[in-house]
Each structure stands twice: as C-alpha cells, then as structure tokens.
Amino acid sequence: MKNIWNIFRADWRRLTASVVAVVVLLGLCLVPCLYAWFNILSNWDPYGTASTSRISVAVASEDAGCEVLGLEVNIGALVLQGLESNDQMGWVFVDSRAEALDGVESGDYYAALIVPEEFTEDFVSILSGDLRHPQIQYYENEKKNAIAPKITSKAKTAVQEQINTTVIGKAAEALTTAGSVFKAMGLDSEALADGIMDKLTGARQEMAQLQQVLLSLKDVMNGADGLLTAASVTIADARGTVEDADAAAGSTVQLISTGLSAADTAYSDLLTVLNNTDKVLGDIEDALRSMDTSAADEALKADLHRKIQAAIAALEVQLEAAEDEAVKAQLETAIADLEALDALVDTLEPSALQGPVLDMLHQVRQELLAAAVQTNKEVNEYLHTTGAQAQTTLRSVQQLLGAVGGSLGEVSGTLDSYADAMTTVQPTLDAGITLANTVETYLADIEDDVRRVTESEAFKRFTELMESSDAESMADYLSSPVQLNTEIIYEIKDYGAAMSPYYVMLALFVGSLLTAVMLKVPVTQPEFAGCRAVERYFGRFLTFFLMAMAQALVTAFGCLYFVGMETAEPALFVLACCLCSLNFASMNYALVYALDNVGMALSVVIMVIQVAGSGGSYPVHVLPQLFQTLYPFMPFHYGMDMIRETVGGMYGDTYLRCALVLLGMCALFTVFGLLVYYPARRLNAAIAASKEKSGIM
Known part of the structure; x- marks a missing residue:
C-alpha cells in the first residue's frame, strides 16, 4: 500500500512541475465535457415550434x-x-x-x-x-x-x-x-333522439313478429306439403278407379252391342226355324190335301211321322234356347200339339187322317205364328229398346268418367304445381326467417349503439x-370529438435532456480513452523497479481515477448548471457520472496496461460498437441482431439506464442494480489487466519495436 501511495505522489509531483502537463490535464478535464454540453444544447428542442419554424x-x-x-x-x-x-x-x-x-x-x-x-x-x-x-x-x-x-x-x-x-x-x-x-x-335534440329510439324499438318488435309469422307459415307449409302428398296418392288411386270404370263401361257397351247382335242372330235363327217348321207343316198340309186318301197306306204315315218328328226336334232346340216364358210356353204347346198329331197319325186310318191332321196342323201353325209374333214384339220392345237405352246411358257414363278423369288429371297437375311451388318457396321462406332474425339483431345493435351515443357525454x-x-x-x-388525455410517466421536458445519458456516456468514455493515450500507463521509473506488478498497477491507476472523477464532476455540474438540465435526482445524477467514469477509466487503463497499443485499438473498437448499438438514439429493438446480442455486455447500457433514472425518475432498484453491474465490470477489467500483463509483454515489446522502426510512429 505504501508503494502505491509513493507512486501516486511521484506522478503528481512530476505533473505539477510542468506547465504543459498542467494544461494537458486541464484539457483532459474540459474537452470531453464540452462534447457532452454542446451536443445536449444542440439537441435541446429540435422538434419544437421555435426550431421547425426556421x-x-x-x-x-x-x-x-x-x-x-x-x-x-x-x-x-x-x-x-x-x-x-x-x-x-x-x-x-x-x-x-x-x-x-x-x-x-x-x-x-x-x-x-x-x-x-x-x-x-x-x-x-x-x-x-x-x-x-x-x-x-x-x-x-x-x-x-x-x-x-x-x-x-x-x-x-x-x-x-x-x-x-x-x-x-x-x-x-x-x-x-x-x-x-x-x-x-x-x-329538441333529446326529443329527436328519443323518437329515433322509439322507432328502432318498434321496428325491432315488428321484425320479431314477422319472424314468428314466417315460422308459423313454415309450419303450415310443412303440413300442407304432407296433405298435398296424400292428396296426390288419393287422386292417383281415383284416376285408376275411374280409368277402370271407364274401361268397364266401354266393355259393357261392347258387350251390349255383342248381345244385341247375338239376340238378333238368335231371333233370326228362331224365325228361320219357325218358318222352316211352318213350311214343313205347310208341306204336310199341302200333301194331305193333295193326296188320295183311298190310296193312303203305311208309307204315308211314315212320311208324316218323319216330318212331324223333324218339326218337333226343331222346336225343341228353340225351346232350349228361348228365355222368355211366354215364348217357351207357346213353343211347348206347339211341340205338344205336334206330339199329339204324331200320336193321332198312328191311331187313324189313312183315309181318316186328312181331316184331323189338317186341323191339328192348322192349330200348330197358328201357335207357331203366335210365338213368332210374340218373340218379335219382345225382341223389339225389350232387347233393342232397353239395349239402346243401356248403351246410351253407358256412353254418357263413359263421357262422364272421361271428364272426371281429365278433371282428376288437372287437379293432380295443379297439386303437383302447388307442391313444386311450395318446394321453391321453402328456401325463400327459410331465407326470410334468417333475414328477419338478422335484421332484428342489427336493429338491436343499432338501438344499443344509439342509446350509448345519446347517453354519452360527447x-x-x-x-x-x-x-x-x-x-x-x-x-x-x-x-377533435375525442380528447386524448395523456399522462406522461417519468416526464422529461426537453429533448436534449432525454438525449443527455447518451452524450454523457460518450463524453466520459472519450475522456478516459484520451487520458490513457496522453498519459503513460506503465511505471518505468527506476526507483519503483522493485515494486510488485499489483503495486505498480494501482499506483498509476490512482492518477487515472483522479482524472476520471474530475471529468465526471465537471461534466455533471456543467449539465446541471451550465446547460440547465432538469433532473429528478441531481445528487444521484452526479454519482452516476462518477461510477460510469470509474468504469470507463478501469476499462481503458486495464486494456492499455495489459496490451499497450493493441489495448488502445480495442478501446476505440469498444467505443464504436457502443456508440452504434447501445440504444442511445434509437431503441435497441430496432437495431440489427448483432447489437441486440451484445447489448447486455455494454457498459453504456447500464450507465445510460442509471442516468435515465436520475433524469426522468427512479423506479425500484434499477439504479442500484446498474451500479453494481458497473462496479463488477471494474473488478473484471482490473483482473484482466493484471493477468494479461505478463503474458503479453513480449508481444507488446515487439509491436513497440516495430513502430520505432517505422520512424514516424
């Protein structure tokens, strides 16, 4: 410790013994401070009206x-x-x-x-x-x-x-x-606003009612759709029934026509048989009248039997085919008479046959004639008249069924059209319900907005x-309908004061770097050759420390009283400047002590990096990634944060944490200087010798 103090006193005796040295020391104290003051003043209010108006x-x-x-x-x-x-x-x-x-x-x-x-x-x-x-x-x-x-x-x-x-x-x-x-x-504006609110409320309620009506209509249409489906099925069945009835009526008309034709044919056949029978009987009658009864014999009887049996057979055939009871009765009578006649022929002698047989034949022919007349009357009156009426009626029924079938077809088509229309209307109805709901929601929102507007202070x-x-x-x-109420936290009135942390850091760093360049760092005096490296290091560092404190105090008091900077904590502002200056002095002294000329170059590089990337002018987050990575290791970062705390206002323990970081860096730089000094001596000597050989360095 004694050697440290001796080195310090010897240094100041030599410095104060030279006027030039004193001037240089004063310059080292003042020149860096001027950089801070003038930059702060030049940036005092660049965006104010007094400046921009020029x-x-x-x-x-x-x-x-x-x-x-x-x-x-x-x-x-x-x-x-x-x-x-x-x-x-x-x-x-x-x-x-x-x-x-x-x-x-x-x-x-x-x-x-x-x-x-x-x-x-x-x-x-x-x-x-x-x-x-x-x-x-x-x-x-x-x-x-x-x-x-x-x-x-x-x-x-x-x-x-x-x-x-x-x-x-x-x-x-x-x-x-x-x-x-x-x-x-x-x-009245309030009355108008109330009127608008009433209209909006009424419109919203009407839209709600419309939505309910549309929902009810949708239910009705869904029910009607089911009814139309059932009606379509029923009409389809009815159309089938009508078509079947129409076909049956047509078949009946055709059957009646066929029956009438068959009846006419049967009637014609009956008349033919009756005529033939009558003709046979007439032939028998003519034969009896013309024959010679005296010559009659068994051959005559046989011929009569044959003809009578033929007539009976023909009448029996017609009897089986006849349906009318009166006709059948007359035919049965005629057959009975012929059978009686046939029996009579066997009982009479040939000579006695003519009279009774002719009488019987005449009676039978009259009965056949009556049967033919009766048949003709019934056929004409019943079959043709009734058949014609039935055909007319059935044709009318056919026309009616055709009209009904056409009407059912039209009804079916109409129902299909209704079903298609309902299918088409269904999406429109759904869209209408959705639209009504949306409009109701919008009207409710508008009503709320209008209510908020009318109730607002604006x-x-x-x-x-x-x-x-x-x-x-x-x-x-x-x-300006909306007034922005701005509350400034940590107010700094002047732009120059806001920039002061950056310019103060730069001035103090430049001051410490100039001190390391202008003053010799190694202790080369013979009387201190026996001192240890630690003693020589701290003995010369006391001078650098004293210069750093002088630079910090001049800069701080100049900012406060010459520039007129307003600070929240003036005493802490001065202390922050002193801590920052101590940090920079420790850094530059350690680099130059350990690395000589290389250390000076490194100091310049460190300063340049901090000027660009410490966030003094722009937020560090807008800087390139390299500077953001190096930012936590920059002394400028912690020094500016300390000064910002004193200028704008204190927050928590930010000031203390930054001070401890700077003091920790001072210790690291000191250890670096002491550890690297001996290993780097040969390198430093070689570089110094090379400089001497150049003749100009």
Missing part, C-alpha cells in the same frame, strides 16, 4: 376553385390563408409550381406543398355522388439532411389540420345555423353546441 417549406396553390350552390368556392386559397398564421414551419408562399420545385431541387427549401388545380372540385365531388379524394402534392429533398424529412413531415400534418379546420369550421357554421333553426322551430356536448350557436366551439368539437 425550416423553409414552399407552398403554392394552383386551385381554380368551383361554383357550389351559386357561390364561388376556392379551398386552396383558404388553406394558404390559414397557413399564414401557422408557425409550425417556415412557410414560404411562392407564385407557381415551377418556382416551388426549383427551390426544393436547389436546396433553398426543404420541402414543397402544391395544391393542384382540381382540388376544390374534387373536394365538393361528394355533392354530385362522384366521390374523388382531393390530393395535395408534397415534394421533399431527402439529400439535404437525414433528419429534415422527418421534421418536414409535420408540414403535411399541418396542412391536413388546416384543411380540416377550414372545412369543419364552415360545416360548424352550417350546423350552428341549423341548430338555431331547430331551436326556433321548437325541435352527444350531450354536441347538442349543447348545437343549441349554443357557437360556431368556433362547434368547429373545435368536430375537428
């Missing part, structure tokens, strides 16, 4: 205007008139587009805003239904400065706000006038403005 932005209007409701309107001229009182930018009003663009290209203006010729016409196009968005042409010179385009972008916002203010102001005047008219007419404020006839208040409200 940035020249050209403005030109080519708007030709247009006529609206008989009035000449030129919104471009109104915009320029409004910008004249706007101090956000340094507006330069030029006469033409060419002049504005030439100024941007030459660098006289940072940007240019040009209102095109059709601006007003596009603005009022909404009145004609042909909506066209009005456009303002914006030109900027990005070559002139990297940050200027970001600042001049406020010009676009300013123009948009000016246009909104101008147009909304005119709209507010119209609304105020309308409010005055409503008030004069006795109309609506109440709007109605008050409508009734107050205050156009300016109305314009303010319409341009």
Whole structure:
C-alpha cells in the first residue's frame, strides 16, 4: 500500500512541475465535457415550434376553385390563408409550381406543398355522388439532411389540420345555423333522439313478429306439403278407379252391342226355324190335301211321322234356347200339339187322317205364328229398346268418367304445381326467417349503439353546441370529438435532456480513452523497479481515477448548471457520472496496461460498437441482431439506464442494480489487466519495436 501511495505522489509531483502537463490535464478535464454540453444544447428542442419554424417549406396553390350552390368556392386559397398564421414551419408562399420545385431541387427549401388545380372540385365531388379524394402534392429533398424529412413531415400534418379546420369550421357554421333553426322551430335534440329510439324499438318488435309469422307459415307449409302428398296418392288411386270404370263401361257397351247382335242372330235363327217348321207343316198340309186318301197306306204315315218328328226336334232346340216364358210356353204347346198329331197319325186310318191332321196342323201353325209374333214384339220392345237405352246411358257414363278423369288429371297437375311451388318457396321462406332474425339483431345493435351515443357525454356536448350557436366551439368539437388525455410517466421536458445519458456516456468514455493515450500507463521509473506488478498497477491507476472523477464532476455540474438540465435526482445524477467514469477509466487503463497499443485499438473498437448499438438514439429493438446480442455486455447500457433514472425518475432498484453491474465490470477489467500483463509483454515489446522502426510512429 505504501508503494502505491509513493507512486501516486511521484506522478503528481512530476505533473505539477510542468506547465504543459498542467494544461494537458486541464484539457483532459474540459474537452470531453464540452462534447457532452454542446451536443445536449444542440439537441435541446429540435422538434419544437421555435426550431421547425426556421425550416423553409414552399407552398403554392394552383386551385381554380368551383361554383357550389351559386357561390364561388376556392379551398386552396383558404388553406394558404390559414397557413399564414401557422408557425409550425417556415412557410414560404411562392407564385407557381415551377418556382416551388426549383427551390426544393436547389436546396433553398426543404420541402414543397402544391395544391393542384382540381382540388376544390374534387373536394365538393361528394355533392354530385362522384366521390374523388382531393390530393395535395408534397415534394421533399431527402439529400439535404437525414433528419429534415422527418421534421418536414409535420408540414403535411399541418396542412391536413388546416384543411380540416377550414372545412369543419364552415360545416360548424352550417350546423350552428341549423341548430338555431331547430331551436326556433321548437325541435329538441333529446326529443329527436328519443323518437329515433322509439322507432328502432318498434321496428325491432315488428321484425320479431314477422319472424314468428314466417315460422308459423313454415309450419303450415310443412303440413300442407304432407296433405298435398296424400292428396296426390288419393287422386292417383281415383284416376285408376275411374280409368277402370271407364274401361268397364266401354266393355259393357261392347258387350251390349255383342248381345244385341247375338239376340238378333238368335231371333233370326228362331224365325228361320219357325218358318222352316211352318213350311214343313205347310208341306204336310199341302200333301194331305193333295193326296188320295183311298190310296193312303203305311208309307204315308211314315212320311208324316218323319216330318212331324223333324218339326218337333226343331222346336225343341228353340225351346232350349228361348228365355222368355211366354215364348217357351207357346213353343211347348206347339211341340205338344205336334206330339199329339204324331200320336193321332198312328191311331187313324189313312183315309181318316186328312181331316184331323189338317186341323191339328192348322192349330200348330197358328201357335207357331203366335210365338213368332210374340218373340218379335219382345225382341223389339225389350232387347233393342232397353239395349239402346243401356248403351246410351253407358256412353254418357263413359263421357262422364272421361271428364272426371281429365278433371282428376288437372287437379293432380295443379297439386303437383302447388307442391313444386311450395318446394321453391321453402328456401325463400327459410331465407326470410334468417333475414328477419338478422335484421332484428342489427336493429338491436343499432338501438344499443344509439342509446350509448345519446347517453354519452360527447352527444350531450354536441347538442349543447348545437343549441349554443357557437360556431368556433362547434368547429373545435368536430375537428377533435375525442380528447386524448395523456399522462406522461417519468416526464422529461426537453429533448436534449432525454438525449443527455447518451452524450454523457460518450463524453466520459472519450475522456478516459484520451487520458490513457496522453498519459503513460506503465511505471518505468527506476526507483519503483522493485515494486510488485499489483503495486505498480494501482499506483498509476490512482492518477487515472483522479482524472476520471474530475471529468465526471465537471461534466455533471456543467449539465446541471451550465446547460440547465432538469433532473429528478441531481445528487444521484452526479454519482452516476462518477461510477460510469470509474468504469470507463478501469476499462481503458486495464486494456492499455495489459496490451499497450493493441489495448488502445480495442478501446476505440469498444467505443464504436457502443456508440452504434447501445440504444442511445434509437431503441435497441430496432437495431440489427448483432447489437441486440451484445447489448447486455455494454457498459453504456447500464450507465445510460442509471442516468435515465436520475433524469426522468427512479423506479425500484434499477439504479442500484446498474451500479453494481458497473462496479463488477471494474473488478473484471482490473483482473484482466493484471493477468494479461505478463503474458503479453513480449508481444507488446515487439509491436513497440516495430513502430520505432517505422520512424514516424
């Protein structure tokens, strides 16, 4: 410890013995501080109106205007008139587009805003239904400065706000006038809102009723569909029955026709038989009248028997075929008479046959004639008359059945059409039910929205403005109906103060690096040759520590009192600067002590990496992945967090944790310097010898 103190005192005796050395020491204390102060001051308020109003932005209007409701309107001229009182930018009003663009290209203006010729016409196009968005042409010179385009972008916002203010102001005047008219007419906005709510409620209830009606109609249609299906089956069966009946009637008509034909044929056959029988009997009668009874013999009887039996056989055949009882009775009588005649022939002598036989023949012929007459009468009166009537009736029945069948076909077709129509209507009905449900839901949502709007403070404020006839208040409200209530946490009033952690870190690091470059790190004096490496290390480090503290104090107090930076914790701000300066001094001293010239180069590399990737200007999350990976190992990271805590406000133990990390890094750098010094001595000597040989290094 004694040797450490001796080395420190010897160093300061030699430093204070030289005026140049004292000046250099003062410079090492002041120059890095100037870097921090001037950068903080230059960035004090770059985005404030006082600064942006000095940035020249050209403005030109080519708007030709247009006529609206008989009035000449030129919104471009109104915009320029409004910008004249706007101090956000340094507006330069030029006469033409060419002049504005030439100024941007030459660098006289940072940007240019040009209102095109059709601006007003596009603005009022909404009145004609042909909506066209009005456009303002914006030109900027990005070559002139990297940050200027970001600042001049406020010009676009300013123009948009000016246009909104101008147009909304005119709209507010119209609304105020309308409010005055409503008030004069006795109309109340709350009453109107209540009326709208009542209408919406009624419409929603009607839609609910419509939905129930449609559901009932759907049930009815489902039942009707089943009835139509059953009716179609029944009609199909009825059509089959009618067709069968029609066929049966046709068959009956045909059968009657066939029966009549058969009856006519049978009647003809009967008449033929009767005629033949009558003819036979006539022949017998003629033969009896013409024969010679005296010569009659057995041959005559035999001939009579044969003819009589033939007549009987013919009549018996007709008797079996006859259906009418009267005809059958007459035929039976005729047959009986012929049989009696046949018996009579056997009992009489040939000479006595003529008289009785002729009488019997005459009687039989009369009976046959009566049977023929009776048969003719019955056939004509019964068969033909009744058959004709039956045929007529059946034909009428056929026509009726045909008409019924056609009607059933039409009914079946109609029912099929109804079924098809119901099938077609079913999806439409379902869609109607869905639509009614959807509309009811929408109406309920609209009702809720209208209720929320009418009950909101904004609506109440709007109605008050409508009734107050205050156009300016109305314009303010319409341009910004929602007020954003911003509560700043850890407020930092000035942009320069927000950037101070970054510039303070950079100044302190540069100061420690310059100290390591300007002052010799190794202890080469002969009187200290017997000291141990640890003693020589800390003996010379005390000087670097003292310089680091001087740089930190000058920088911190200069920020507080020269720059005028406001901090939440001034004492902790000074302490943070001292800890950061100690860390940087330990790092640079250890690197140069262990690696000499290589250590100086490494210090520069470390500084460059931290300048780019420590998140001083931009959030570390927007930086390349390499810097995000190295970020936790950068001393700048923890130093800036400590200073941010003191400038904006303390949170938890963030300050303490960062301080402990920086102190831990100091210990690591010290161990590194002591451990690497001896292994790197030959390398350092070789590099130094090579530099000497160059003659200029």
